[in-house]
Amino acid sequence: MTAILTENLTKKFGDLCAVDNLNLTVDKGIFGLLGPNGSGKTTTVLMLTTLLAQTKGTASICGHDTRLAPEKVRDCISYVPQDMAVDTNLTGRENMFVFARLYGIEKPKEKIDELLGVMELSDRADDPAKTYSGGMRRRLELAEALVHEPEVIFLDEPTIGLDVAARRNIWTHIRTMTKKGMTIFMTTHYMDEADQYCDRVGIISHGKIAALGSPAELKSRLMSDVITVTIEGSFAPVQIEGMVVVGQSDNVISFTAENGREALPLLADALKSAGNRVKAMSLHEPSLDDVFLQSVGKQEEPQGFEELKFHLMLHRRH
Amino acid sequence: MKGVSIYIYRDFIRWIRYRIGVISSLVLPAAWLLFVGLALPVTFTGNYLDFITPGILVMTILTAGISSGSLLMFDKMLGFLNKFLAMPVPRESILVSKILFVSMRGLIQATIILILAVLIGATVMTPLQYGLVYLILFLFGVFISSFSTAIALYLYDHDSFASFTAMVTMPLFFTSSALMPYSAMPGWLATIAHVNPLSFAINAIRDVTAGSIPVVPILMLFVFTAIFVGLAGYVFRKVTI
Numbered sequence: 266m267t268a269i270l271t272e273n274l275t276k277k278f279g280d281l282c283a284v285d286n287l288n289l290t291v292d293k294g295i296f297g298l299l300g301p302n303g304s305g306k307t308t309t310v311l312m313l314t315t316l317l318a319q320t321k322g323t324a325s326i327c328g329h330d331t332r333l334a335p336e337k338v339r340d341c342i343s344y345v346p347q348d349m350a351v352d353t354n355l356t357g358r359e360n361m362f363v364f365a366r367l368y369g370i371e372k373p374k375e376k377i378d379e380l381l382g383v384m385e386l387s388d389r390a391d392d393p394a395k396t397y398s399g400g401m402r403r404r405l406e407l408a409e410a411l412v413h414e415p416e417v418i419f420l421d422e423p424t425i426g427l428d429v430a431a432r433r434n435i436w437t438h439i440r441t442m443t444k445k446g447m448t449i450f451m452t453t454h455y456m457d458e459a460d461q462y463c464d465r466v467g468i469i470s471h472g473k474i475a476a477l478g479s480p481a482e483l484k485s486r487l488m489s490d491v492i493t494v495t496i497e498g499s500f501a502p503v504q505i506e507g508m509v510v511v512g513q514s515d516n517v518i519s520f521t522a523e524n525g526r527e528a529l530p531l532l533a534d535a536l537k538s539a540g541n542r543v544k545a546m547s548l549h550e551p552s553l554d555d556v557f558l559q560s561v562g563k564q565e566e567p568q569g570f571e572e573l574k575f576h577l578m579l580h581r582r583h
Numbered sequence: 584m585k586g587v588s589i590y591i592y593r594d595f596i597r598w599i600r601y602r603i604g605v606i607s608s609l610v611l612p613a614a615w616l617l618f619v620g621l622a623l624p625v626t627f628t629g630n631y632l633d634f635i636t637p638g639i640l641v642m643t644i645l646t647a648g649i650s651s652g653s654l655l656m657f658d659k660m661l662g663f664l665n666k667f668l669a670m671p672v673p674r675e676s677i678l679v680s681k682i683l684f685v686s687m688r689g690l691i692q693a694t695i696i697l698i699l700a701v702l703i704g705a706t707v708m709t710p711l712q713y714g715l716v717y718l719i720l721f722l723f724g725v726f727i728s729s730f731s732t733a734i735a736l737y738l739y740d741h742d743s744f745a746s747f748t749a750m751v752t753m754p755l756f757f758t759s760s761a762l763m764p765y766s767a768m769p770g771w772l773a774t775i776a777h778v779n780p781l782s783f784a785i786n787a788i789r790d791v792t793a794g795s796i797p798v799v800p801i802l803m804l805f806v807f808t809a810i811f812v813g814l815a816g817y818v819f820r821k822v823t824i
Contacts, residue, residue: 314669316823336671344669348662352593354600366589367672393600419669 266328268292268417268448269313273322276308276472283308285472286322294464295439295449299456299553301561305472306452307347310419313450314344327416343410347422351402353395357386360394361409368413380408384438400431407438418442420451424458436462460553468560475560483556490525492532494518495545503535516544525550586672590680591687594654598688608688612643612696619762621703627767636700637716637788638761640693641781644720645755647689648727649748651681652735656744659735668823678819681732682812686724693720708792715791715801722804723784729811733818760785780807 269291276284284305300306311317313324315335323330329337352360358377365373381390384404394402403423410418423439424432440462443449453459459466460480468476468483476483492508496516508522508531522528525548536543599605616639620632628634655678658664667677697716701707708716731748738744758772759781765773776782783800790797 311665314665316665316668339669339671342669344666346662346665348665350662350666352597352663354597355593359596363589363593366592367586367667367670369585369671413671 267325269296269324269326269450271313271322271324274309274312274319274324275321276305276312276317277320282472284312284319287469287472287474289467289474289477291448291450291465293446293448294443295451295462297459297463297466298450298452298469299454299459299466299557300452300469301454304469304561306469307421308472309469310344310421310450310452314342314419315339316344340413341416342419343413343415343417344419345406345410345421345423347425349399349402349406349426351394351397351405354393356391356393357381357397357401357405358390360405361412364409365412370413373412376412380411383411383441384408385434398431399427400434403427403431403435404438407435407442411442415447417448417450420449422453423451424453424455432458456553456557466553468557470561476556480553480556484551484553485523490522490528490551491549492520492522492525492529493547493549494520494532494536494543496536497542497544501539501541503532503539503541505531505535508532584673584676584679586676587680587683590667590677591684594680594684595688608647608692609695611646612639612692613699615639615642616696616699617703620700625763627764630704630706632700632703632705633792634764634789635762636696636705637785637792638759640696640716640720640788641723641759641784642756642761643692643696644686644689644724644784645727645781646752647692648685648724649731649752651685651728652731652733652744652748653741654685655681655732656735656738656741659739660741674823675816675819678732678815682725682728682815685728686721689724690717690720693717706792712791712794715796716788719784719787719791719797719801719804722801722808723780726780726804726808726811729808729815733811733815736815736818736822755779755781 267290269289271287271289274284274287274289275282287309298306298309308317312319313326313331315331315338318332323332325331326338327341329341331338352363355363358381361377361381362373365377370376378387381387384407386401386404386408389397389401394405397405420439424435427435436458439449439451443464451463463480465477465479466483467474478486494517496518498516500513500516500518502510505528508520508528510518510520513519520528520532522532529546529548533543533546616632616636620635620639623631625631655664658667658677664677668674697713734747735744738747758775759779760776761781765776768776784804787797787800787804790800
């Protein structure tokens with residue numbers, strides 16, 4: 266059963282098309298939906314989590330249509346919005362208890378203890394959540410989301426506002442979750458994190474998917490690696506298949522290659538045998554940032570909504 | 584309904600941990616009872632305390648009930664509502680739990696007022712009378728909190744909602760029969776007071792304290808409450824899907 270499947274999923278707010286004929290198949294592992302602010306990421310998540318009705322098209326989660334069988338969809342998902350909604354006057358354990366009981370778990374004590382342990386919150390479980398750091402609150406939310414063993418988890422900006430160590434920690438936990446066969450659907454605008462942790466990413470721009478694939482695929486598809494070589498003395502030209510000299514300034518020469526890591530030793534050998542004295546070589550792989558900028562194009566800061574559209578968004582959820 | 588009790592558990596713990604909120608909700612009605620009930624020099628009734636206690640009970644339920652929308656509003660603003668709506672529990676249980684929680688919280692406050700009133704000289708009633716008073720207050724609480732949640736679902740920020748409740752609460756109280764009987768009011772005020780839902784609940788409680796069982800007012804209160812619960816449910820469904 267495909268975890269997430271959308272067909273021509275479209276959402277319009279008045280004449281603003283927030284999500285435009287989205288066709289997406291996501292199954293197992295971490296899928297990252299990337300995009301600039303206002304590109305339709307959150308709207309997509311709201312539709313997939315049955316919180317918002319689409320204008321057109323269909324979406325199904327684990328084989329259940331989000332509009333025809335929303336209860337069944339809600340049974341197999343968890344949704345963690347970006348707001349960090351934790352009851353701060355309740356302890357971690359009490360927060361967990363509320364969620365476990367809402368998910369219909371009759372005797373949740375063991376499950377709660379287990380998950381608090383997994384999320385490294387055991388020793389603070391009986392302190393009020395207001396004493397928790399941002400990272401701890403996020404981990405508590407993840408523990409809550411896991412309590413009914415969902416098949417798909419939706420995370421909206423899971424690491425926003427956290428420090429570097431907390432982010433890495435959250436990612437380690439998210440990765441562990443996928444090992445049990447869960448599907449994680451997340452949004453982010455941290456490209457480095459998406460690059461490092463997502464199995465697949467989709468870049469969304471103006472409600473449309475602009476690029477889709479694994480981070481490595483996208484990077485290699487969109488541009489080749491760049492190798493810069495510093496030599497001593499004069500440069501004796503070399504010919505290697507698949508490599509092109511793109512520029513030379515004094516004794517620094519730049520090459521491009523399909524796969525820089527493999528090309529690097531070949532180039533070093535070739536340069537040496539042609540009589541060059543190589544002083545330094547460096548490889549610059551294109552980052553997901555490059556891919557993002559290339560597929561999204563020149564970005565303008567979104568202007569926000571007009572007052573009327575804002576009201577439409579809030580009220581007209583049909 | 585599945586989920587209602589656990590939502591109430593959550594709101595209840597949040598309320599008792601927020602101590603100043605508990606204290607203030609008990610101090611305000613007590614202040615009314617003491618400063619108005621004991622101090623006002625009135626001539627139209629023998630025991631003014633007996634006269635004004637129903638009014639203060641209903642006012643307490645009014646302020647308690649109106650906060651139901653506020654609770655829902657904060658859940659909406661802080662992201663809890665979206666989390667809850669994405670869960671397999673019936674969505675309406677969120678609404679039902681808020682209405683029941685604030686109504687019950689109102690009844691806790693009412694109990695304090697009833698005890699205090701007796702301590703400072705009000706007449707002690709029979710258990711049946713107290714039962715009827717609680718029934719009327721509960722129905723009225725459900726009525727007000729349904730109204731309040733319906734409004735909160737329409738307004739999208741807490742400031743608008745706070746302005747709305749401030750605008751509604753005081754005028755409703757002063758144009759009701761809480762402080763004086765119809766006969767002691769100027770004509771225009773009596774006209775308004777007759778159609779004020781607060782007067783309705785207050786008069787029903789006064790009937791009870793006078794020794795009769797106000798069957799028709801209770802039934803009417805029940806009908807109005809049912810209509811408003813239905814209305815809140817309708818708005819809730821409309822806004823959340």
